[in-house]
Amino acid sequence: MTGDGSLESYIRSVPDFPKPGIVFRDITPLLASAQGLDTSLTALTELTRDLRPDIVIGAEARGFLFGPALAHKLGAGFALARKPGSLPHRTIRHEYSLEYGTSVLELHEDAIGAGARVLVHDDLLATGGTARALCSLVEQLGGEVVGCAFLIELAFLPGRAALAPHDVHALIRYDEE
């Protein structure tokens, strides 16, 4: 499964998941490998260190996989965006469009201080909807988005453009489905 030891070799491509025509990029083999986890976390840290974030923000559930570990390696804290009703304290919310219907993310209103430097993170950048929602939540609280960092970018989708003017950083790039 680990192939040539490159990061890409730890990613399993699953055709027709979650629906026909989509190739799902499965990061579970990378996480399950101590070497894959170390290599990817180290590379993600190097890619984002110069952004000097105070906080990394990620959304449940897959944004939690690398977000806190990356925050720790950067000497930052981690802010959790969750689905409605999961956070117990006072929250702000952002509703955004998906291919079909809408989705909502909530964030504790004290999760990010005014002026904080915030790195937006998710495991995968596709059309950018989740990451844009995270940027909006950060800005509602007066934080400054210093960049967006992903493990994987699906570069044949318009996610990078959707996140402009924020800089996008990604470890692994797929140019076609």
Added chain:
Amino acid sequence: MTGDGSLESYIRSVPDFPKPGIVFRDITPLLASAQGLDTSLTALTELTRDLRPDIVIGAEARGFLFGPALAHKLGAGFALARKPGSLPHRTIRHEYSLEYGTSVLELHEDAIGAGARVLVHDDLLATGGTARALCSLVEQLGGEVVGCAFLIELAFLPGRAALAPHDVHALIRYDEE
């Protein structure tokens, strides 16, 4: 919010969430603090290092917050248990009872090799349902559960007994609601 700098001082207690009579132990202030995140991860690592796990396993969503970071600090990999339909490859499943109704967790069938030493992790131990489900998934794949590690233990609930004979390790213990 950070009080005296102890780990407990980073936990926010929210009365009557998610329902009347329950005091919710909110770890978001701990995660949001670089110091709180570092102190808790370091302590969790020290608590479990001698177990020498090959793999840490955690369930979505809150088991993903510390699981991969802990795995990385222990030199292990991380296995993800998810809700039905979220994992793209061949899975095994375990159904378990909750206070009302049942829940199901799935795990990729190649997530854990036979004989692997596995540390079961979640952020909080209450009645032990989720952690027991994780133990069952590990054992279905021939793995050896070497212990269960939590950030928080609600010691007035029977979670520790429910996990016997597995050893339970927890950083923060609450003896009453």
